[in-house]
Amino acid sequence: MTIKLDADGTVTNPQGFQVGTATCGLKASGNPDLMVLHSKQSCTASGMFTTNQVVGAPVTLNRETLKSNTKSIRAIVTNSGIANACTGNHGLNNAIEMQNMTSKSLQCNPNEVLVLSTGVIGVQLPMEKIGKGIRQASSNLSINGGYDGAEAIMTTDTNPKYCAVEINLPTGTVTIGGIAKGAGMVHPNMATMLACITTDALVPASILRSSLKTAVNNSFNKISIDGDTSTSDSVLILANGLSGISCAKGDYRKAFTDALTCLSTNLAKQIVIDGEGVNKxxxxxxxxxxxxxxxxxxxxxxxxxxxxxxxxxxxxxxxxxxxxxxxxxxxxxxxxxxxxxxxxxxxxxxxxxxxxxxxxxxxxxxxxxxxxxxxxxxxxxxxxxxxxxxxxxxxxxxxxxxxxxxxx
Amino acid sequence: MTIKLDADGTVTNPQGFQVGTATCGLKASGNPDLMVLHSKQSCTASGMFTTNQVVGAPVTLNRETLKSNTKSIRAIVTNSGIANACTGNHGLNNAIEMQNMTSKSLQCNPNEVLVLSTGVIGVQLPMEKIGKGIRQASSNLSINGGYDGAEAIMTTDTNPKYCAVEINLPTGTVTIGGIAKGAGMVHPNMATMLACITTDALVPASILRSSLKTAVNNSFNKISIDGDTSTSDSVLILANGLSGISCAKGDYRKAFTDALTCLSTNLAKQIVIDGEGVNKxxxxxxxxxxxxxxxxxxxxxxxxxxxxxxxxxxxxxxxxxxxxxxxxxxxxxxxxxxxxxxxxxxxxxxxxxxxxxxxxxxxxxxxxxxxxxxxxxxxxxxxxxxxxxxxxxxxxxxxxxxxxxxxx
CATH class of the missing domain: 3.10.20.340 (ArgJ beta chain, C-terminal domain)
Structure with a gap:
């Protein structure tokens, strides 16, 4: 039973995951700013969120979604450039609208979609542009889209952050992939950090939750750029089971948790190294x-x-x-x-x-x-x-x- | 009953207090670096110290001294340039030696002297130079020495910090004076902040303690340069009673506490304004x-x-x-x-x-x-x-x- 790190891997390494991206015009740079991550099979899912009491609308919405559904998530939609935080009821409605638009494009139910936003606080999302972006990204989904996805979720990051791990088990290989963005909380007003993690392991939602908690506590919760927590900090994981290998019990469960911790630690360190103004x-x-x-x-x-x-x-x-x-x-x-x-x-x-x-x-x-x-x-x-x-x-x-x- | 702030006042404004200074050569700048503050009459005294668990030897020594004697303190000796913190037993012996040398020069008991040190951490005091400085400062005590004292306790401060308040009571006038140093914790390794406060009010030690606590909580404990607390943070107050006016009870006690808070607030604000790199x-x-x-x-x-x-x-x-x-x-x-x-x-x-x-x-x-x-x-x-x-x-x-x- 070995764990192998793939420094070039991303969220599209595990079987059955695709990423599409688009440019809505939310970033001054004109770079891609929207990502749709899709699994061809329903996923168990879990999430961990900022401990800040002031949270963005997507955090509120994801908490609600995962309260009623952790067994059949199909997609994550993410925009960068605007955090949709401190935006009141109007902002919450916009997050729900992102969920609806994505579900329509991907032909699934709204409560099968998780939503992330990162960027300026206190600004409302331009929903027409977002809608166009979602339709475009949903139409260019690719099993090689992970790297573009890592780029599309960047704000002040100078480099995209990604990696994957392979777990070689007696019954076959399971893959976990991740992308993330940091770093520092805000610039000019960018609310960080986000991570999306995918796996083709077969993991019940309750075990996914406990593995994610262990991994996050030993990785993302151990880094500090400036001691500030943001309104948007979120780590999401989707497991579609397409490897056919269950990681629910015993050594398999332990190997899965170890591999997830290894992946998360690698992403966490990438966030620190690319922290605002960080040289060491x-x-x-x-x-x-x-x-x-x-x-x-x-x-x-x-x-x-x-x-x-x-x-x-x-x-x-x-x-x-x-x-x-x-x-x-x-x-x-x-x-x-x-x-x-x-x-x-x-x-x-x-x-x-x-x-x-x-x-x-x-x-x-x-x-x-x-x-x-x-x-x-x-x-x-x-x-x-x-x-x-x-x-x-x-x-x-x-x-x-x-x-x-x-x-x- | 009025409280009047004297922005030019210092610790030698209250009756019966004198300050002498000396240059021991502890500062690279060659500026004066030792102060002896002396009261011609025994004082009630109180002190509040850093909440950091790592404390300089003078903090340990003053806590001991004030445990056994809060009714007959005669002097405070202070050096700047070396904090005498993280210096082990050798450092504690040096602080005791400063106490002994000062008591000898001023012809009082060692436990009637409080000791303060501020400056580089982890360096032992050159006791011969300190001894010479104590003898020199004790020989040039002056009722106009307060301003020089405020300068002698500076480390990275760009300005000396001082003020006084007068309380006009129906039975006469009571004066409180103070000097302080800040700011930021360390540069190159300077452990801040210190304040010495004097008064000619007649105040029992227990009341002095409670007034000081109120004043400090509403002033020095409400400022922050960088969130770091130091090994040396100390506020000392001496009350020699030479005004003959008791501030032990009722309105007099309240007026004294208010005036002490006013003085402490003024000194605290001076520390913030002169904080390292502070422009606002x-x-x-x-x-x-x-x-x-x-x-x-x-x-x-x-x-x-x-x-x-x-x-x-x-x-x-x-x-x-x-x-x-x-x-x-x-x-x-x-x-x-x-x-x-x-x-x-x-x-x-x-x-x-x-x-x-x-x-x-x-x-x-x-x-x-x-x-x-x-x-x-x-x-x-x-x-x-x-x-x-x-x-x-x-x-x-x-x-x-x-x-x-x-x-x-």
Whole structure:
């Protein structure tokens, strides 16, 4: 039983999925901005959504749709350029209209369609243009359309994000594919992040839900660009079962969850690397915590601290900021026991702090590690056995420039 | 009973307080870096300290000192340039040594001296230089020394911070004076903020403590530069009673607390305005919250959001970011009821959002308000009667530049 990552794969790698795209004119760039993802067979489905209380109309609608139907979803329609968030009842009606128009084009029921929108907040969708786009995208569905789909859902992303995994099981091969968009919350006002995941595995909806939860908690929920959550953050998964291989039980279920986590982690890292103004990819590992939750809180406190992130940007191994960001997290620990290591790989790991006081380390080596495009920091709290890694980027002048540019 | 603010006042305005300063050579700039504040009469005293679990040695020592003695404090010794934080037992011994050396110079008991240090983390104090500085500062104590003291405690501050208030009571005049330093947590590695407050009012230690708590909660605890708390944050108050006027009870007690809050608020605002890279002073007012605590959490979530603060920097009235920052705070509210106003003064207040959807406002006016050096935003959650204001600044490229510069 092996899991193989395909860095060139997308949502059209699993059998029976097709993607069509269109240009409605929602993006200033004139790039494609609408995607229809379709399965020739009904899918079990699940979704996880933003924890922000202010949510876009598509989030409200998808929650409703998945409350009544997780067993026969046929399609996802997505537009980029306008988030359909903070748009009131009018916006909710527009989301429902997108669902209706897509179901008409694909000849299925409205409640078999999920809807995603990403882009500017507080602006209503131009429904005539959207309708034209949906008809066009539905007419050019292709089993090679995944890459175009990844491009069509981009907003401030500089690269499309996609990958696939193959699970080789004794009874045959199951494929999972994904596309995603990030990053940073907003630019000029773009509400992120979205991910669409497809699979030809045969998975009951309840198990799909629990596998997705595990995968998302270990991937998308472990990244932070700037600590802001958006109105639109959504991860959707469709399983059409066309491989004929069930992943409902035992080792098969575990392999499916592992593969889904692997795919999600890969997409999550792509989001961080392409984060607004991000030049460095940093893994923040916290160990010695009283619980995994505590480790996560401490790691997030470090990963979102402007002072830590500007130190990353400046290649400055300024460990005081890291220890202090842990100390402000609210998690209780005996600060006299903290230890800190940094490294670009395990072999060159360097200990900076032992028992909360500086080690006698070579500052040049520390600075060299922090100047790498990818490195890790490892803080041990000396106060338990739980650990966690989260992924983040640096905070650069470019981030500020991008996000303080006046919307035009 | 009136309270009069003296913008030129300092800690030497109240009777019986003197300040001496010295240059020990801790700062690269060669500026004065040591201050001794002395009262000719024993003082009741109180202090409030950082909530960070990683604390500097002076915080540990002051907590100990104030545990056993809040009735006869004579002096505060402060150095800038080195924070004496993350320095282990050696650092704690150095703080005790500062206390001993100061008590010797001033001929009082060691436990009558409070100690503050601010500056680089993880570096030991050069005690010989510090000792020389303490002897020098103790020999040039002056009733006009307050301004020099405010300068001597600066690290990355561009201006000294000070003010005084006079309370005119039927029985005479009581004075409170203060100096402070900020801002941002660290540069190159500077651990902020400090405030020393003096008064010639006669106030029992227990009442001093409760007045200080009220004042600090309504001033220093309501500001945010970058959401990071430091190892050294401390506010100390000494009351020597030399005015002969007791502020222990009734209207006198209330007037004292009000005046102390007024003084602390003034110093807190000075810290924000002089924050690292800060070009704009923004009041974030949240109303319609289920409790004051909830209002404070929402206001802090807005005031520390990088996306909101970069929008301030870009003069971009990007209200979506403000609503979304409230939504991620964890406080429950019905987002459909939110309303948002902005203004530089009440007369030009402009409503941007009603019932979570955009109003028909003039974008040019909104942008004009956000381009002012000082403005406010007012978010009503429509979900209760509690409200609060916090003060913050914008997040500029200069902030990133300052904090990503490698320490040298």
């Amino acid at each position: 990819f940093v893994t923040v590992h916290v160990s010695g915590a009283p619980s995994e939750k505590a480790a996560h809180i401490v790691a997030n406190s470090i990963a979102t601290s402007p002072l830590v992130k500007t130190a990353f940007a400046g290649s400055d191994p300024n460990w005081g900021r890291i220890v202090v960001a842990a100390g402000k997290s609210g998690v209780r620990f005996d600060s006299r026991k903290t230890q800190l290591w940094i490294g670009s790989k395990i072999e060159d790991e360097l200990q900076l702090v032992a028992q909360a006081t500086p080690c006698d380390y070579d500052e040049n080596i520390a600075q060299h590690i922090f100047s790498q495009p990818e490195f890790y920091i490892h803080l041990d709290l000396g106060n338990g056995k739980s650990e966690i890694s989260v992924w983040t980027g640096d905070l650069t002048e470019e981030y500020v420039r991008i996000n303080s540019d006046y919307r035009t | 002073f923004v009041t974030v007012h949240v109303s319609g919250a289920p409790s004051e605590k909830a209002a404070h959490i929402v206001a802090n979530s807005i005031a520390t959001s990088p996306l909101v603060k970069t929008a301030f920097a870009g003069s971009d009235p990007n209200w979506g970011r403000i609503v979304v920052a409230a939504g991620k705070s964890g406080v429950r509210f019905d987002s459909r009821k939110t309303q948002l106003w902005i203004g530089s003064k009440i007369e030009d207040e402009l409503q941007l959002v009603a019932q979570a959807t955009p109003c028909d406002y003039d974008e040019n006016i909104a942008q004009h308000i956000f381009s002012q050096p000082e403005f406010y935003i007012h978010l009503d959650l429509g979900n209760g009667k509690s409200e609060i204001s916090v003060w913050t600044g914008d997040l500029t490229e200069e902030y990133v530049r300052i904090n990503s510069d490698y320490r040298t």
